[in-house]
Amino acid sequence: MVRVSQLKVHDFRGWSSLDLKPRGHVVLAGVPRSGRSDIIAALRCVLDAGSTRAQPRLSDLHQWGSSGAAPASALHQATEPDASDIAESELQSAAANAVPEETVYRADECLVEVTLIDLDPEVQQLFDGFLEPQDEQGLAATGDPAPSARFCVRLAYRLTYDAVTDALDHFVYYPVRSNPASGQFVRVPAAVRRALPVVILQPGQPLQLRAEGALRRILSDRDPAETLAAFERLADSVAVATSMLGSEPTVTEAVDAVLDAAALGGRLGDFKTTSEHVSFAAEDGSLSALLRAVQPALRLDGAGTLPLISHGSTVAAIISAAEAVLQAQVPGAVVLSDDFGDQLDAPTAEHLAGIIRSKAGQAWLSTRRPDVVRAFLPAELVRLTRHDGARKHHQLGRPRDKKDLIALRQLHTQLLAAVTSPSVAITEGPHDVAAFGFVDRHRKAQRRMSAHGVRLVAAGMGGDGGTAQIPKVAQLAHELGFHVVAVVDGDKSSTQTDAELKAIEAACDAVVRLPDGVAIEAAIVMGFDSLALRAASSTLPLYGFTDPLAAVTNDAEALTAIIKALHKYGYHEQFLSALVAETRLLPTLACRALDAIAQGSNPSHSGAKTLLVSALETTDSQ
Structure with a gap:
């Protein structure tokens, strides 16, 4: 039995610094290029006995760019023509038009340190002489340990680059018995690392009998x-x-x-x-x-026996994942897998991830799939983000009261679908998501929410939504590193609505507010004439609803009647579908709200926190 209680990374690949303290199992998810695969690779450098047998890679050293001038020692001199051969005017012109090039800097060493706890007697014997007392958090104790303190062991991977000799060197050592300042390292034998209960799941073709096959x-x-x-x-x-x-x-x-x-x-x-x-x-x-x-060849149906490659990618992915599950059933093992579930359907991905989690001593799965995350507890999710080249990791705190527990339900119902999106736009309820989502799907590609990295979510489902729920979901989203935008109706000012709006502004990065007196129902129908509204309303019986305008003879009352019907019955998307098909136009207010969401979702937005959607004027026509 063994478990990782801390992972510290310094200047490894895209991570300049990372101090991750997992709470049991770990599922890594987040925005693209936020470092999921690099964390699995960092763990492999320490725990995989074969990592130091392979040739070290210069690309494992952290790199960063700067448009400014690099130190003289970092510049390579190039052979250039003699200045006398170039006219002075040409030199001045070239200097005036020159564009500064990005200069890349590279660290000359990187470090990955892993703390292992829950060591059974056999594993403890492997590290006799290198064990350290651990504190209550499962970390190596820095002060006087309690007499009853359990033991842990720290292992560290070090990669260095000597620019003079153009040479790379890497090894795994015991920090407790080493002195990096003086260059003294006690290395961990490969045999010791091979004896660790660590399983690394590799992608590949399943049912392979060749030497490298699972x-x-x-x-x-x-x-x-x-x-x-x-x-x-x-x-x-x-x-x-x-x-x-x-x-x-x-x-x-x-x-x-x-x-x-x-x-x-x-x-x-x-x-x-x-x-x-x-x-x-x-x-x-x-x-x-x-x-x-x-x-391998399989007979799965009446088509007879066919080579595995002829059955499609899903069959191969399921069998490959099944091999991974079997390998992961080493008692008490740490199981590492990158991009888990990429080729699987949703139920199979969740099912197999759940099996690995239940069988492993500690699972570390990185994934792009929300379905894989569903197999883990909320506290086991480590969400990774990236902004302006800087990476961060985010973990949910433990619930403190009933309100926190209620808000935590929104993780699986709402936020998991957005786990790879940088931003979320929290609406008052599911009808808002359906209406805005329909309009968004019919806009030009460059203006859609997906182009801005935004996912629309609802503050609650059904009757438990509303403005009062938005701060709770926003707090949960902030803990997971999302940039949060709220989308609210233009409710009439009152003591309650003003207090709720103030709480929303405090909880979110930006707030998009519809015009005064306008809710989502009005935002999707205002600006259309009564003929268009009647034509769209006449299609509602196809969905089992009564036409709300059939008994309305006064065209001036048609707008109010359809708004009330939408609010009562909730057929926003069905009505919008008929309305857009009839007019070939999108509702102006809804489009303006989506534009405001895109503006507020930009982390560099520095304008007013509350973005007011401008009301329709008499000159605004469809």
Whole structure:
């Protein structure tokens, strides 16, 4: 049994600094280029015994750019023409028009440190002489430890680059017995790291018998002697079969015909070559070549037996994930997997992630899939963000009261769908999401919310939404590192609404407010004439609703009647669909609100916190 209680990273790949203290299992998710894969790679550098056997990579050292001038020592001198050969005017023109180039700087060393706790007696023996007392948080104790303190061990990976010799060096060492300042390191033997219960799940083709295949590793772990014997029996059987093939009269006659052509059979060796000297073998005749050639085939339906590659990517992905689940069932093991669930359907991704979480001592899965995150507890989610090149990690705090528990429900119902988006726009309820979402899908691609990295979510579902719920969801979203925009109706000023609006402004990065007296129902119908409203309303019986304008004879009352019906029955999207189909136009106010959301979702927005959507004027026409 072993578990990672702390991961510290300094100048490794895209991370300049990271201090991550997991709470049990870990599922890594977040915006693109925020460092999910780099965290899994950092853990592998320390825990994978094969990491230091591979050639170190210069790209593992953290790089950063600057448009300013680099230190003289960092600049490479290039050979240039003599200045006397260039006219002075040309030199001045070139200097005036020159564009500063981005200069890339690189760290000359990186460090990854891992603290391991929950060590069973066998693992403790591996680190005899290097164990340290741990504190209540599961970290290496810095002060006087309690007499009953349990033990932990710290392992660190160090990669250095010597620019003078252009050489890279990397190794894993014990920080407790090393002195980096003096260059003294006590290295961790590879045999010790191999003995650690660590499972690394690698993507690849499933059911492979070749040496690097997951199925081969599973076979060797279960019964290596019988596995080898089975392979040898296969090789013997293939040798017998190919020998019989080579002795077939049809084959020997054809081979002799080839060798006798142009009478060259005697030119190949010391004696005349005939079909008796020719045999056949699978590739080069070795067992490894034979196993590479053997590929899985499946009979899944009436189509008969087909090679695995003919069954589609989903079948291969499911079987590959099943192999991963089996490998992960090492008791008490740390299981590492990058981009888990990428090729899986939603239910299978969640199901297999849940199995790995339940079987592993500690799972570290990075993913782009919200379905994988659903298999974990909220406290186990580590969401990663990136802004202006700087990466951060975010973890939810423990619920303090019933209000926190209620807000936490919004993680799975609302925020998980936005887990890879930089920003969320929180509306008052699901009808707002449906209406704004419909309008957004029909806009030009460059103006859609997805182009701005925004996901529309609702503050609650059904009757538990409203402005009072927005601050709760916003707080949860902020803890996970989202940039938060609220979208609210233009409710009439009152003591309650003013207090709620003030709370929303305090909880969010920006607030988009519809014009005074305008709710989402009005925002999607104002500006359309009564003929268009009646035409759209007449389609509602197709969805099982009564036409709300059938009994309204006064066109001046049509707008008010349809707003009330939308508010009561909630068929916003269905009505909008008919309205847009009838007019070929989108509602102006809704479009203006979406533009304001895009403006407020920009982290560099420095204008007013509350963005007011301008009301329709008499000159605004559809």
